[in-house]
Amino acid sequence: MNDAAPPADAQQSGAGRPSRRGFLGALAGAAAGAAAGAAAVAVTGVAAPADAAAAKPPVGYDFHGAHQAGILAPVRRAAAVLALDVTAGDRGELQELLQTVTDRARFLTSGGPVPDAGITAPPADSGILGDHIVPDGLTVTVGAGTALFDDRFGLASAKPAKLRTMEDFPNDNLDRGICDGDLLLQFEADDQDIVAHGVREVLRATRGGMQLRWRKDGFSSPPRPSGTPRNLMGFKDGTSNPERTDAKLMDQLVWAHGGQNGEPAWAEGGSYLAVRVIRMLVEFWDRVGLDEQQQMIGRHRDSGAPLTMTREHDDPHFENDPNGDVIQLDAHIRLANPRISQTADSRILRRAFNYDSGIDSNGNLDQGLIFTAFNQDIERQFVTIQRRLVDEPLVDYISPVGGGYYFALPGVRDASDWLGKGMFA
Amino acid sequence: MSQRSQIAWFWAVIVVIAAVAVVATSLTRPGHMTAATSSAQASGYQIADDVSHCGVGWGQADASDDAAAAAGAGDTAAPAPAKVAGGVQDFTIANTNINGEDVTLQNVDSKQVFLELESIGPGAKVPARVVLAKGRYRFVCYPMDENPVLGATVEVGAAPAGSVLTPGVVPIDNNQLILAAKAYGAWVDGRLPTLQKQVAQLDDDAEEGDLAAAKADWLTAHLSYETLGAAYDAFGDFDAAINGTPASGTTALTDPDLTGFHKIEALLWSGAPAAKIAATTRQLKTDVAALAAAPGTDRVDPLDVGLRAHEIVENAIQFELTGQTDAGSHTNLATIDANLSGSRQALSFLAGLMKPRYDRLSDTEAALDSTQKLVETFRRSDGSWTPLPSLTRMQHEQLDAAMDRTVELLAPVAEIATPRKVAP
Numbered sequence: 001m002n003d004a005a006p007p008a009d010a011q012q013s014g015a016g017r018p019s020r021r022g023f024l025g026a027l028a029g030a031a032a033g034a035a036a037g038a039a040a041v042a043v044t045g046v047a048a049p050a051d052a053a054a055a056k057p058p059v060g061y062d063f064h065g066a067h068q069a070g071i072l073a074p075v076r077r078a079a080a081v082l083a084l085d086v087t088a089g090d091r092g093e094l095q096e097l098l099q100t101v102t103d104r105a106r107f108l109t110s111g112g113p114v115p116d117a118g119i120t121a122p123p124a125d126s127g128i129l130g131d132h133i134v135p136d137g138l139t140v141t142v143g144a145g146t147a148l149f150d151d152r153f154g155l156a157s158a159k160p161a162k163l164r165t166m167e168d169f170p171n172d173n174l175d176r177g178i179c180d181g182d183l184l185l186q187f188e189a190d191d192q193d194i195v196a197h198g199v200r201e202v203l204r205a206t207r208g209g210m211q212l213r214w215r216k217d218g219f220s221s222p223p224r225p226s227g228t229p230r231n232l233m234g235f236k237d238g239t240s241n242p243e244r245t246d247a248k249l250m251d252q253l254v255w256a257h258g259g260q261n262g263e264p265a266w267a268e269g270g271s272y273l274a275v276r277v278i279r280m281l282v283e284f285w286d287r288v289g290l291d292e293q294q295q296m297i298g299r300h301r302d303s304g305a306p307l308t309m310t311r312e313h314d315d316p317h318f319e320n321d322p323n324g325d326v327i328q329l330d331a332h333i334r335l336a337n338p339r340i341s342q343t344a345d346s347r348i349l350r351r352a353f354n355y356d357s358g359i360d361s362n363g364n365l366d367q368g369l370i371f372t373a374f375n376q377d378i379e380r381q382f383v384t385i386q387r388r389l390v391d392e393p394l395v396d397y398i399s400p401v402g403g404g405y406y407f408a409l410p411g412v413r414d415a416s417d418w419l420g421k422g423m424f425a
Numbered sequence: 426m427s428q429r430s431q432i433a434w435f436w437a438v439i440v441v442i443a444a445v446a447v448v449a450t451s452l453t454r455p456g457h458m459t460a461a462t463s464s465a466q467a468s469g470y471q472i473a474d475d476v477s478h479c480g481v482g483w484g485q486a487d488a489s490d491d492a493a494a495a496a497g498a499g500d501t502a503a504p505a506p507a508k509v510a511g512g513v514q515d516f517t518i519a520n521t522n523i524n525g526e527d528v529t530l531q532n533v534d535s536k537q538v539f540l541e542l543e544s545i546g547p548g549a550k551v552p553a554r555v556v557l558a559k560g561r562y563r564f565v566c567y568p569m570d571e572n573p574v575l576g577a578t579v580e581v582g583a584a585p586a587g588s589v590l591t592p593g594v595v596p597i598d599n600n601q602l603i604l605a606a607k608a609y610g611a612w613v614d615g616r617l618p619t620l621q622k623q624v625a626q627l628d629d630d631a632e633e634g635d636l637a638a639a640k641a642d643w644l645t646a647h648l649s650y651e652t653l654g655a656a657y658d659a660f661g662d663f664d665a666a667i668n669g670t671p672a673s674g675t676t677a678l679t680d681p682d683l684t685g686f687h688k689i690e691a692l693l694w695s696g697a698p699a700a701k702i703a704a705t706t707r708q709l710k711t712d713v714a715a716l717a718a719a720p721g722t723d724r725v726d727p728l729d730v731g732l733r734a735h736e737i738v739e740n741a742i743q744f745e746l747t748g749q750t751d752a753g754s755h756t757n758l759a760t761i762d763a764n765l766s767g768s769r770q771a772l773s774f775l776a777g778l779m780k781p782r783y784d785r786l787s788d789t790e791a792a793l794d795s796t797q798k799l800v801e802t803f804r805r806s807d808g809s810w811t812p813l814p815s816l817t818r819m820q821h822e823q824l825d826a827a828m829d830r831t832v833e834l835l836a837p838v839a840e841i842a843t844p845r846k847v848a849p
Contacts (some may be wrong), residue, residue, distance in 0.1 A: 115591070118555070120593070121592075122836050206831050208792075208829060
């Protein structure tokens with residue numbers, strides 16, 4: 001939907017999706033990434049237990065770094081977005097909670113043998129992945145909602161400058177029961193069992209400290225038949241994402257900088273995360289003619305090419321179609337990313353996941369999109385784009401029902417660092 | 426929970442004398458055991474036709490020492506104990522017996538057990554992994570219907586820095602738990618006359634048509650019952666009659682076969698006529714009397730004390746914290762309060778056994794207490810309780826978190842307080 005941001009999905013990215021075919025492929029990916037000047041995503045090959053030789057070699061992303069790995073890593077196939085409320089009683093307990101989340105995420109994303117509890121306790125791990133944890137592309141990205149900076153934990157003065165409660169936009173149909181939350185945990189992995197396992201283990205380790213507020217699970221489709229993955233309206237979604245291997249561009253569009261723009265020092269390397277759970281009224285959509293669908297989006301459904309052009313990644317050259325003769329002036333791609341210099345700094349880094357969650361009370365399918373996007377400045381970027389999109393023709397076929405704004409914490413630097421440590425300085 | 430009651434040291438049947446051999450291989454590479462390696466070493470260490478060997482192969486450098494290892498291992502006068510590096514120990518334990526066996530790994534000096542494998546089938550090979558600190562250890566094998574066999578002592582070196590050690594615990598045997606179970610059973614038994622009186626009061630007021638008084642009586646009696654730890658069929662058919670819940674597709678009001686507290690609750694709080702209510706309170710009085718008179722209510726299975734302490738709270742989370750059992754009185758929070766008392770009570774009889782074995786016992790007790798304190802903030806000054814649906818989201822989350830944390834802490838109690846074999 002929000003086309004505000006371009007391709008970069010793995011396939012096109014220099015950093016490359018870590019090869020699932022082997023360790024060497026993963027290293028090659030890392031090398032290519034380094035060559036492209038995007039050191040942000042490091043890829044680690046992790047030796048598999050030898051008796052799993054038949055399975056594909058697991059791939060992991062370095063947990064330690066200036067940024068959380070899940071922000072620039074290629075979009076994985078399986079995702080779960082969890083919003084939680086903190087039930088820890090005080091500042092010290094919140095610190096313990098974040099340390100525990102860090103420890104668990106560090107272990108789960110690097111893998112290793114499951115510790116044995118002997119006869120002293122139930123098994124230390126659910127066993128979903130057997131007795132040896134493989135990372136399988138797992139990342140756990142942690143964000144803080146504005147509520148975390150209320151008076152409970154003495155963090156009011158540490159609040160990121162632009163963090164606030166997500167507003168109701170004119171075309172929204174928000175259920176506040178599936179909005180907001182003190183914390184957001186975004187799990188992504190190459191396989192769904194890895195996500196299910198990660199969710200279970202992190203929650204198990206943190207009972208007492210936080211409680212699930214809402215959750216949405218999603219998936220990213222493989223290229224059909226090529227190019228950017230499609231959403232459940234059948235359109236390629238995310239074609240114009242900014243190039244994530246362009247470190248300079250990421251510095252301008254994704255990373256918050258401590259001491260600039262009103263941000264507290266600890267915010268350096270973090271990023272604003274907008275999450276929107278967008279229901280698609282798919283039965284209605286499927287009753288709309290293809291031409292009308294394409295007019296609303298501004299792209300050919302099958303190829304993904306702008307209506308003015310031939311191939312998916314062709315520039316639409318809106319300037320050659322100033323009156324909207326080919327791509328309507330209110331087409332989604334035109335409003336979301338007008339591609340003029342004045343809107344260049346409102347671009348966002350998207351990570352979208354399809355969801356398929358059962359049925360509504362009328363027997364219609366509950367399908368849609370978990371839109372997530374990273375921003376340096378949520379006002380300048382996501383909110384600005386969203387305002388441009390108000391009353392676009394597409395709003396009749398979609399219904400934003402949930403989500404929130406969060407600040408994705410800076411990365412964990414090393415084994416002694418932990419998520420959010422800087423907030424307490 | 427049925428599998429828990431199948432404590433498998435009375436393995437299946439078939440009595441034949443046979444050989445036991447635990448073949449163990451210690452690999453120094455952490456967490457890295459290949460199928461090929463383990464099977465090769467296991468076959469290299471197979472010992473046949475002797476009930477006097479256990480743990481043969483641990484500390485033996487290679488399979489060609491097979492015969493020597495076999496000869497020395499079961500012999501109490503074995504020369505110098507084998508030495509192995511500390512840290513990760515990967516084993517493939519092969520039972521060459523023709524019956525099942527159980528195997529444990531103990532520290533010879535502290536008697537702590539680090540590994541317990543139950544019901545290894547005849548001919549089966551079971552992988553196991555422990556991370557050990559410096560000390561003297563040995564396997565102990567319990568072939569079915571045979572005397573335990575002590576393996577040779579192995580000296581384990583210091584574990585590498587940063588090792589996540591397998592925790593050990595001194596197992597508790599059945600006799601030790603019988604004492605706790607008897608004390609717990611006596612406590613439950615001692616509560617039954619009070620329950621009988623409270624149920625009689627309920628019946629009196631219902632018979633007289635004083636339904637306001639009956640509602641108060643109902644809560645008092647129900648809470649007494651809910652402290653008794655009837656979780657998971659502890660009282661068998663009595664519990665179904667006294668505190669049963671409606672059959673699928675029915676409610677407490679509509680289920681024609683339902684009797685007991687929840688049927689009475691549904692009638693009392695839906696404005697049913699006194700005569701109809703009195704019929705159900707009369708039945709409850711009879712059923713509670715039958716429970717009190719039943720032989721063996723004070724005989725608690727030794728396994729059950731730890732299970733109760735844990736599962737009462739599991740039950741409260743599953744059926745009370747969800748409001749599932751509410752038949753109109755909106756007193757789930759009161760029930761949770763009573764359940765926490767019940768769990769605390771069961772735990773109290775285990776305190777002596779747990780204290781040296783569970784380093785989070787005091788955390789567990791504190792969690793039960795603070796959760797109960799939180800629950801009791803929902804009791805109003807007039808003694809009535811806040812209905813569960815009236816809790817704000819934040820209040821509900823705080824309560825969920827407190828219950829979840831408590832039950833996580835209770836889970837190891839049930840594991841540690843399982844009756845186990847105790848080697849000399």
